Structures are given as structure tokens and as C-alpha cells.
């Protein structure tokens with residue numbers, strides 16, 4: 366397998382205290398200074414012409430918040446019920462691969478930071494730290510991160526079952542099955558950069574064969590179908606979240622197959638270019654599901670007002686992907702905590718200004734859509 370060409374050596378000297386974080390955007394700028402440009406392109410990039418990647422963020426421009434006033438309420442309460450648990454806020458960390466390319470402490474640093482706020486970290490199947498080590502890193506804390514495990518179902522059912530068992534044994538509380546990747550998206554930046562595999566010394570630790578210790582490649586399986594979801598349903602007692610639902614008909618099928626939640630996502634614009642921005646696909650999925658299971662969303666969430674918009678349009682919670690990688694690369698564990706604190710503070714302020722005390726107070730009528738730019 367080709368390794369990554371040597372590029373700049375990111376500066377990893379002892380980080381001075383980066384100070385407070387005022388804007389999420391600052392993290393990306395700081396990360397750019399520290400990351401190998403090839404890895405930065407892998408994190409930042411999308412498929413094809415990156416139309417969907419851009420749309421994920423810009424689509425929020427077409428929505429306006431119609432606030433209510435004189436509703437009082439004092440302190441905001443961001444607590445969110447999801448899959449039988451109470452999260453401190455409606456924000457999850459979406460699964461992203463290869464955190465050790467962002468920071469030497471990788472997924473362990475991410476998990477500790479997520480633990481500090483006690484929300485959900487969806488650990489990628491393509492994590493560069495084994496799920497057991499991620500779980501151990503957060504064990505001693507009383508405000509632990511809740512770990513969910515993201516799965517690319519593999520054609521080898523025995524191996525898939527063994528990965529699911531590992532996730533269960535490590536204490537993961539849900540299985541997030543990615544269904545938008547029957548084949549890998551075509552990503553021009555990575556092709557140009559020759560980034561086809563992890564550099565020496567890193568691997569997808571969750572792909573280690575329990576018997577041989579050999580690390581398998583992740584297979585994007587074009588035979589994946591609803592029968593395999595039924596098989597998974599019968600294989601695990603963990604709640605199953607389908608990640609990568611965009612079509613309302615698929616959302617209805619998800620409900621019919623006993624899935625516990627759907628995550629409206631286009632994989633951060635990295636799979637099929639030309640699909641709608643996640644926020645634009647959300648309302649039809651919410652309508653199709655009709656409250657029977659929770660609907661989550663990721664893609665382009667960068668501000669508290671983006672979270673507010675998604676919740677008002679019917680999402681129960683949202684995920685963030687790239688911002689976590691920028692935070693990790695820029696400031697390590699502290700950066701990820703600062704990012705989550707910033708999103709929480711921005712959401713609380715936006716809710717206060719919009720007259721909502723709790724997420725449940727955010728309703729469809731508070732959003733005007735198709736506002737011309």
C-alpha cells in the first residue's frame with residue numbers, strides 16, 4: 366500500500382495555553398498551521414466537485430429564525446432525552462476516522478474532552494485507537510462520555526459480529542450503522558495527494574482480527590441491504606442508528622425494520638456529490654418518521670443558530686464532524702472541550718434570544734425557509 370509522502374512536520378512543541386475560544390472558525394485556521402497538508406485535505410475534503418460539502422454549510426443561509434418574545438424562563442435547560450438516556454445537550458460528536466493524524470493522543474483526547482461535558486462520542490470503526498482503549502480512557506470519570514460505535518458492516522459476517530461484540534464489551538451504548546457508503550466516495554484531493562492509506566505506525570485498530578491479530582482493510586460493501594440490517598438487529602441488543610439517511614422512503618423503511626433512530630447525513634459531502642445539504646433533507650425525513658423514532662442530523666453544523674434551526678425543523682440532536690478534528694489538531698483535548706462549550710453557550714444564547722427554554726420549545730413555525738440570499 367502506498368504510504369503518504371513526507372510533508373511539513375507539524376509543530377508539536379509544548380502548546381502554550383491557547384487562551385479562550387471565541388469563534389469556531391479560529392480552530393480551522395489554527396489547525397491548518399499544524400496539520401500535514403495531505404491530512405488536512407483528507408479531513409477538509411469532499412467528493413466530486415464538493416457541491417454537497419459546500420451546501421451543507423451554506424444551506425443554513427436560506428433559513429431564518431422567527432423568535433418569540435416575552436416568554437421569560439430564566440436559565441436554559443438543554444438536556445435531551447435520546448435512546449433512553451439524558452444528554453446534557455443536543456450535540457453529539459459524529460464519527461470521524463484517524464484522530465491520531467490530528468493529534469498524537471487521538472481518540473483518547475477526544476473521548477476525555479467529550480467526557481467533560483458528558484455527551485455522546487460516536488467512535489469510528491476507522492479509529493486509530495482500539496475501542497477498548499477509548500473506553501478505558503474515560504472510565505475513571507463520573508461524567509464519562511457515552512460511547513456509541515460506528516460500524517461499516519463487513520461482508521464477513523463472523524468478523525462483523527466480532528467487532529459488534531467488542532463494542533458491546535467496551536460499554537458502547539448504541540451501534541451507528543453507516544449506510545451511505547456501498548463504495549468509497551471519489552475524493553479528488555486524496556487522489557491527487559496520493560493519500561490512499563494511513564502512514565506507517567497507524568492503523569484502524571478496530572479492524573484487528575481477534576484470532577490472527579492481522580489488521581484487515583475496511584471494505585465498503587456494495588451488497589449491503591435491509592436484510593443485513595435485520596441480521597444486525599438479531600445480532601445485537603444495542604440500539605441501532607442508521608447513519609446516512611436522506612430519502613423519506615428510507616426513513617419509513619428504517620422504522621419498519623425496527624431501527625431505533627436515523628441520522629440524516631450525507632457523510633459531510635464525502636460520498637455522493639450532488640445530494641442535498643443535510644438541513645434541506647431533514648424536514649421530509651422528520652415528516653416520514655412522524656415521531657416514531659428520533660431523527661438526528663449532521664453536516665455543516667458550525668453555530669448555535671445552526672443547531673437551533675435543526676432542532677426546530679425536527680432533529681432531536683445534531684452531530685459535528687470536522688470542527689472536532691480542527692479542535693483536536695489545533696488545541697488537543699482542551700480544544701475539543703472548548704469547542705463543545707462554545708456550541709453549548711451559543712445554543713443557550715440563541716434559544717434565549719428566540720424565546721425557547723428547552724429544546725422542545727423550538728417548533729417548526731419558528732423557522733422561515735427558502736429565504737432568498
Ligand SMILES: Cc1cc2nc3c(=O)[nH]c(=O)nc-3n(C[C@H](O)[C@H](O)[C@H](O)COP(=O)(O)O)c2cc1C
Pocket residue numbers: 407408409421459460461462489490491515543608630631632633634635663664665666684685686687688690
Ligand atoms: C475526516 C472525516 C472522516 C470521517 N470518517 C467517518 C467514518 O469513519 N464513519 C462515518 O460514518 N462517517 C465518517 N465521516 C462523516 C461524519 O461522521 C459526518 O457525517 C460529517 O463529518 C458531518 O459533517 P461536518 O463535518 O460538516 O460536521 C467522516 C467525516 C470526515 C470529515
Ligand SMILES: CCCCC(=O)C(=O)O
Pocket residue numbers: 462491583632635
Ligand atoms: C476507511 C476510512 C473511512 C473514513 C470515512 O468514512 C471518511 O473518510 O469519510
